[in-house]
Amino acid sequence: MFDLFKERYSELVDDAEAFFSCLDSLQPRSFRVNRLKSTPEHIKERFSEYGISLEQVQWYEDAFISSEPEVGATFEHFTGEVYIQELVSMLPPVVIRKELEKARFVLDACAAPGSKTTQLAAIMQNRGLIVANDISYNRIRALKFNQEKAGAANVVITNRDLRNFPKNQFEIIILDAPCSSEGTIRKNFGIPSLWSEKHINNLARMQKQLILKAFDLLSPGGTMVYSTCTFAPEENEAVLHHLLENRPAKLEKILIPHLKLSQTVAEWRGTEFNSEVKNAIRIWPHHNNTGGFFLAKVKK
Amino acid sequence: MKTEFLTYLQERFGIPANLFDDFEFYGASKGRVYLGPKSAISSPEPVSVGFLAARIGNSIKPSTNLIQLFGKYATKNIINLNKENTIKYANGEDVIIDSKEFTDGYVILSYQGSPLGCGHAKGKTITNLLPKAKRLQLKFL
Numbered sequence: 001m002f003d004l005f006k007e008r009y010s011e012l013v014d015d016a017e018a019f020f021s022c023l024d025s026l027q028p029r030s031f032r033v034n035r036l037k038s039t040p041e042h043i044k045e046r047f048s049e050y051g052i053s054l055e056q057v058q059w060y061e062d063a064f065i066s067s068e069p070e071v072g073a074t075f076e077h078f079t080g081e082v083y084i085q086e087l088v089s090m091l092p093p094v095v096i097r098k099e100l101e102k103a104r105f106v107l108d109a110c111a112a113p114g115s116k117t118t119q120l121a122a123i124m125q126n127r128g129l130i131v132a133n134d135i136s137y138n139r140i141r142a143l144k145f146n147q148e149k150a151g152a153a154n155v156v157i158t159n160r161d162l163r164n165f166p167k168n169q170f171e172i173i174i175l176d177a178p179c180s181s182e183g184t185i186r187k188n189f190g191i192p193s194l195w196s197e198k199h200i201n202n203l204a205r206m207q208k209q210l211i212l213k214a215f216d217l218l219s220p221g222g223t224m225v226y227s228t229c230t231f232a233p234e235e236n237e238a239v240l241h242h243l244l245e246n247r248p249a250k251l252e253k254i255l256i257p258h259l260k261l262s263q264t265v266a267e268w269r270g271t272e273f274n275s276e277v278k279n280a281i282r283i284w285p286h287h288n289n290t291g292g293f294f295l296a297k298v299k300k
Numbered sequence: 301m302k303t304e305f306l307t308y309l310q311e312r313f314g315i316p317a318n319l320f321d322d323f324e325f326y327g328a329s330k331g332r333v334y335l336g337p338k339s340a341i342s343s344p345e346p347v348s349v350g351f352l353a354a355r356i357g358n359s360i361k362p363s364t365n366l367i368q369l370f371g372k373y374a375t376k377n378i379i380n381l382n383k384e385n386t387i388k389y390a391n392g393e394d395v396i397i398d399s400k401e402f403t404d405g406y407v408i409l410s411y412q413g414s415p416l417g418c419g420h421a422k423g424k425t426i427t428n429l430l431p432k433a434k435r436l437q438l439k440f441l
Contacts, residue, residue, distance in 0.1 A: 036369065037368065037369065047440075050440040052440065068440075070439060070440075072436075073436065073437060073438060073439035073440060074438070074439070074440040074441070075386070075390075075411065075414070075438055075440060075441035077436070078390055078416070078434075078436045078438060079368055079414055079415075079416060080365075080368055081414070126322070126323075127322060128337070129337045129338075129339065129340065129341070130337075131341060131346075137347075140347060144348060145433065147351065148351040148352065148365045149365065149368075149434075151351070151365060151368060151369035152351070153323055153335050153336060153337065153350045153351060153369075154323075154336070154337040154350075155336075155337070155350065155351075156336065156337065156340045156341060156346040156348065156349045156350070157346060157347045157348045157349075158341075158344045158345075158346050158347060159344075159347045160344050165344065166343040166344050167343075168341070168343070
């Protein structure tokens with residue numbers, strides 16, 4: 001896999017050496033404070049009593065990097081006051097925090113295992129309604145466990161293929177699409193053995209169906225966050241391009257102070273993407289010592 | 301069912317009913333009661349609504365998750381565990397408590413002001429009611 005992988009991303013990143021050496025390094029342990037049960041101040045105090053040093057993440061005050069890998073053995077993990085989560089995966093709810101404060105009807109379209117669902121519930125302070133949907137009944141068990149543990153009461157769980165989801169009008173949709181997960185290589189060591197361009201193309205075909213369907217489920221004026229944890233332009237820019245070519249969608253610029261964001265890819269293998277696509281962002285692992293991520297804010 | 305449950309929380313633990321004004325209770329099979337949003341959706345039909353708040357049978361047993369979220373508002377039948385007993389409780393073991401501050405029945409267990417979950421008191425023995433999936437070997441507390 002790696003030759004093809006290296007070849008394809010060497011031309012897309014600013015510093016290939018830094019990028020590949022970052023992928024070989026372990027990712028820092030991070031978690032999020034669950035504001036339904038606790039506060040960052042309280043957690044800082046408790047962890048300091050344990051002798052665990054924490055770094056509060058500059059771009060999101062609820063997020064911390066921990067010097068202690070066993071955050072899972074803390075009292076606060078037991079009580080659901082903290083939720084172990086990769087930093088960049090916290091981004092979709094973060095970029096719509098303002099919209100979420102007044103939102104009453106939200107869809108987390110591919111919700112398992114519930115990291116984003118529980119984060120949404122915390123931001124919404126258990127008000128309104130979150131529909132947490134997942135296609136896999138098996139994964140819903142983990143979603144349910146995490147949702148209950150977090151105390152997220154404003155959640156209903158549905159088990160549908162999003163493509164057959166009944167007509168609804170959501171104010172906000174989080175579409176964290178199933179993807180080839182290249183950006184999680186630093187912690188999921190099995191990713192390289194699954195990697196192939198065929199796999200990427202199959203996922204891209206599904207993502208295009210998902211994004212059109214999700215857009216159709218948005219109410220007028222509604223907001224959708226499309227995200228993946230992968231680098232492949234087929235699964236990112238090309239999916240947005242497909243949406244823009246088929247629906248009257250607009251992309252809103254994303255600003256996240258204190259996080260280094262990168263531009264999208266303008267063209268890939270002969271396709272020049274719709275100029276609106278450049279309002280989306282890429283996050284390369286070596287820029288912020290995180291996983292890789294892609295994020296777009298879509299307005300209807 | 302809702303009134304019965306809210307009265308119980310108030311009488312047994314002093315947890316005020318108005319904390320639940322923004323929520324709705326949903327009954328399910330085997331006496332299960334779920335705490336969920338004011339209004340759910342009907343299409344598609346949900347797999348679950350909110351989270352398990354209690355089981356109502358011969359007695360009313362509040363869930364661990366309910367206690368962890370609302371236990372801090374309780375004023376009675378709370379037992380503050382020491383470190384050793386907190387480790388035992390998280391591990392699924394029963395604990396022995398010699399105190400007059402609670403009566404037989406369900407009690408809220410907490411550690412340094414944070415509610416952990418629920419136990420059943422009979423005399424000095426507090427039976428552990430923590431679901432198996434939630435058991436944890438605590439190293440930092």
